[in-house]
Amino acid sequence: MTLDSFHARLSSYRESTLAGLMSAVPQREPQRYLYAPVMSYLSRTGKSIRPALCLATCQAFGGDPSDALASATAIEMLHNAFLVHDDVEDDSELRRGLPTLHAEHGVPIAINAGDMLTALSVRILRQNLPVLGPTLTQRVYDEFEHMMQESLEGQAMELGWVRDNRRDITEEDYLRMVLKKTCWYSFIHPCRIGALIGTRDGVDLDRFNRFGYYLGTAFQVQDDLLNLTGDEQRYGKEIGGDLLEGKRTLMLIHLLRQLDTQEAARVATYLGQPRALRSMRDTRWILDLMRLRGSLEHARKVTRQLAGAALYEFTQAFRDVPDSDEKRFLNQVISYMVSRDL
């Protein structure tokens, strides 16, 4: 599959999803304090990789992708809900190249709008009923709930580590957190739900768990690297934001093991400060240290390993699936996710 046809397909999935998102938002009052911010936020589409995984997997497994459209849309709606609340929780300033929802409308309106995005995501699943029947509809609800639970658990871990200025977090802790925070809702469940609908509950869904874990972790480490070293225009968030937010990334965890006592104390002080007190000078110093002590290189190596594992697990998860454009698309998602502008 050429890069052009990959992107054409991704765009087409994005457009169907966007239409679903828009039509799910009630056209009524209150506009100014609720639905207008919600609509404007939804219209800043991202890559839409989650609905794309869901729709392509459904079709690759022989299903009609329109049967999975409501579920794919619900996943993307929930993703937006997570983004709004994450940005408040992390006090982030930029999202998709624009001010975060709370930067634009204030924290209270943003939290409430995020709650509405969650409520709408659950509501969309109701559209499955006439298409999939009650049993399969319930199965999708169940997948959805597990998705929410894992994500919120992972998010809790990350937030707690920052709040308590934890410096005892291991690479293993980090990988478990990412599995929960990112992999389940962004990669594993989109494939599971796609195949569930595509086969009408005809395959063991656990076949996607390892694939989604490796791909999701590769994506997250890559995303964390971009956060430190990317180009703000293309990345859409503030560069170095993770450091300013004190996020326990693979690079930071690696670096914390390479420091002498004096350096460790200075980093601990930096991480213990409120965000507003962290200076750009200190942030740059830590970034330089990460370069010097091989933390960035280590993360790049881990990304390559994880991406390799994802490629292998893809062949396992889709072993009995005949070749098709959708299958080729899914295979290409792996390199797309881990070769973004680094």
Added chain:
Amino acid sequence: MTLDSFHARLSSYRESTLAGLMSAVPQREPQRYLYAPVMSYLSRTGKSIRPALCLATCQAFGGDPSDALASATAIEMLHNAFLVHDDVEDDSELRRGLPTLHAEHGVPIAINAGDMLTALSVRILRQNLPVLGPTLTQRVYDEFEHMMQESLEGQAMELGWVRDNRRDITEEDYLRMVLKKTCWYSFIHPCRIGALIGTRDGVDLDRFNRFGYYLGTAFQVQDDLLNLTGDEQRYGKEIGGDLLEGKRTLMLIHLLRQLDTQEAARVATYLGQPRALRSMRDTRWILDLMRLRGSLEHARKVTRQLAGAALYEFTQAFRDVPDSDEKRFLNQVISYMVSRDL
């Protein structure tokens, strides 16, 4: 029904609900940053009026209250989710006599814990399936979703009025906001869901809308009065908190129409300040004005009128329901809700 047996019944509903709430929380990691705060918050029970309305209505309409227990528990779980996010949005300090969740664990952990409470509330509804079957289970989901939508819309109105320091809000706007923010989820839907389950979808549920509207509004105005004039120990929140938060209450709306130019300017400045800059002196001055200009008395009068209307609408909503302990309990809820410690 004696006051003792009213309270005994309310306690018994509270205990069944509390057991349901507790058993719905996953017993797994992460405890420290998620489930421990969630459990501790849920164990601070309030009056549990919402599940009580749901269970008693189910039984009054001839149903087995245990069939409505999952739904009643889900409503109470969602109520807790709302409280956690409301307190962050309003920057409140006390809830149920203890520090709010974000005061204890920080805003990020609190937002995330509130999201988990919402996710758990939806998950609990799944327990309806083996008891109520797919059609009725779906009807409860639908009621639940309308409940979430109305509440979040009402909350958006209130937050927006505060953010924009709106001084053009009318009593009519206020009543519409309270219908959305409070009445649907706290009074109308608990009765609707109780009767839906109790009659196996055998009555028109709109019969409860007026009853719940009058009772809910009476309750909210009363609650706003208590917030200004109550006893902090018994009330469980900081007295005058609504003024410090700039809430557009009936008393404030009334007062804004009774001020001369100079007073109006001083109140506008007070309301336009960030909460931390509002002095206790100014807060007390506004409270005294409310007393002097009849705003408190006006609100008390409105409460009495609304409570009277609720009593009448109760006889209409339950007109064909035979007399029973549950029906008497429900009738007594009205005077209980509007005669709290004023």
